[in-house]
Amino acid sequence: MSQTLEQIAQKLHATNKKVQLIYAFNGTGKTRLSRALKKLIVPRTDGDEEEDLTRRKILYYSAFTEDLFYWDNDLLDDSEPKLKIQPNEFTDWVLRDRGQDRNIVDNFQRYTSRSITPNFVPEELVIEHDGRRENTQTFPEIRFNYTGGDDVEQNVKISKGEESNLIWSVFYAILQEAVSILQEKDPALREDEQFDDLQIVFIDDPVSSLDDPHLIELAVDLAQLIKSCESSLRFIITTHNPLFYNVLHNELKNSFKKERGGELTTVYRPSQAMRWRLEKLRDGRFLLIEQDSRTPFSYHLLLISELKKAIDAENLQKYHFNFLRNVLEKTATFLGYQKWGDLLPQVDGAPDPFAARIVNLSSHSAHSGEEISEPDVKDKEKLVGLVNYLFDRYHFLVQEAEDG
Known part of the structure; x- marks a missing residue:
């Protein structure tokens, strides 16, 4: 039966699976689906606390995440290109409040090259908070250095694939931290309470402009992180890329075990995954079609x-x-x-x-x-x-x- 995106979001939210993998062509509505799911989990409220409430319940990566970043090519002097970050709470939260800059660099270099180093440039701000002026820090831009042998070239412009990798690395670093903290089942014993209410991670196509080897590596790492997660956190992944879909499909067919007290304990089983295909109909409605878990996507x-x-x-x-x-x-x-x-x-x-x-x-x-x-x-x-x-x-x- 055809449905609206809001109805499909409700269906995905109600499906009790650790991970749901969805294939859809570009333009089908994957990004709009992420917004529908966000509205379902965190209804719109008045005030400044909506963004904080949102990331406490859902982490999502989509085209909107990528839109936060844009190049300032310094066209007048042609000397110092830099990747600018639109003013937003998410990246400041990741960099300033969670201190993830080193992990972002590590992830970025894993999928690209050790020769390129991102540098997150801080800027001091004075803001009004509860009627008082306070000093805070924001990160409005990123600059890149290239190291080749003994030579260091500063303020280089990276490729589109490398840029895509960096943006994904920002999200992936905070996702790794969330999974790690939530491994502690007792909330009272966790490092902090930031992720206690986190329900769903929605990932929409983190693979634009990546070459195949790094795409495969990224998919394998993501699947391993998902399978190692022992909390009630659930994952929804959408993609238009058949290779990315198939790598995840195959990785999610394998169980995952951890050693405890000298014995192996299964923490993930293939039955905890579900695969779908999202199709847009001519009347603007949609089909969510379950896919066979036994065979690869053709x-x-x-x-x-x-x-x-x-x-x-x-x-x-x-x-x-x-x-x-x-x-x-x-x-x-x-x-x-x-x-x-x-x-x-x-x-x-x-x-x-x-x-x-x-x-x-x-x-x-x-x-x-x-x-x-x-x-x-x-x-x-x-x-x-x-x-x-x-x-x-x-x-x-x-x-x-x-x-x-």
Whole structure:
């Protein structure tokens, strides 16, 4: 049965599992789902305490987390690029109140390089609090040094992948601390009470711009942290990245044990995980479809299933050519062909040139703002023919999702 995002948030919140893993295409509504879940757990209140109340009950990583950071490239002097941080309570809480700067650097260098060192630049502020002026500290920017041999280059600009890693490392450091503190079952014996009311960790796509080796490493580390967590803390992870999804899927299929008194005790079992696929319907509602935990996620089968549904609904768009190219590339690799064009229908002993041209051109312009989203009739007909050809030739077996 189709649902609103608010209803899906309620369903996820009511599901008693340690971890729920959700796959969804970009643009489906993953970030909006995180906001719906946040509103469910912490209803909006008046006053300045809402942010503090929110992070006491839910930690969430999403596109909004990444939007807190932006580059000041110092275009006038072209000498000191720095990563600026929008004024916010979260990063000041992590850096000033929780003192996580060293752990952030350690995590960042683990997934990138020991040669790059982030430096969090403090700034003193005077604020009004309960009618009194108080001194406090904020962290408005980050600068980076690069060390190569005996040489140190200051104020370097890092890559987009490294930037993504740094932002994730800020969140991951506080998540590690929360899990560590909550391992103590007796609240009276914990280091502090900051995380006593924490219920859910929501993570939305922490993998933008990461290369595959570091993406895999990040997914494995995250899965290990989740499985080692013995508190009642629950995790919801959404992603559009099939590799990230599959690594987590496989890691969560394995139990996790800890040694106690010379004996191994199981603290995580595969039955504590649930896997979903989130799908957006044409009417703006959504399906949350449970996925088989025994088999890995087959991205190419999902794409070709989406193609078939679009054909049946007569709703083909430019991005569907990109789907087709992706299916062709993955199928060619699996079957041992050097080029995806070798899978196309043959014309005079060679791949159909018109088919190759429209797949190439349409897939590369799929997201261009200058292109209309709907292809012309001739290209639509060719796409339908190619999809039908692939089904007839390579016998794809696609399970249809039920709306119910």
